[in-house]
Amino acid sequence: MAEVLDVAQTAALLDAPPAGLVVLDVRTPEEVAGGTLPGATVIDIYEADFADRVLELDRAVPYLVYCKAGGRSAKAAEFMEANGFGDVRDFGGGWMAWADAGKG
Secondary structure: OOEEEOHHHHHHHHHOOOOOOEEEEOOOHHHHOOOOOOOOEEOOOOOOOHHHHHHOOOOOOOEEEEOOOOHHHHHHHHHHHHOOOOOEEEEOOHHHHHHHOOOO
16 A cells, blocks of 8 residues: 655655656646646546556656545555556645645
8 A cells, every 4th residue: 555645744755756756646637727746747547548648657666646635646556556566655635735735
């Protein structure tokens, strides 16, 4: 099961990212329009090709997955781990927690 990070842990990870870290935003385009974490790659979990696009990603690098509030990112992280991604972290509070902390 993916490690679930809070705002402080996510900020610390982004301040000193491990080599190759991919920040994966699984929100909709409308949600993304309100802002993203720095350097985020966006793959909308609701799109029909979500699984195919994720499976094209490098399984050897670390991932930080997030969404609006934590539900979709947990599902995405679970999917990734079930498909051989070894280092997946889930930003549990998502964009709402980030914005509420004054970081968005």
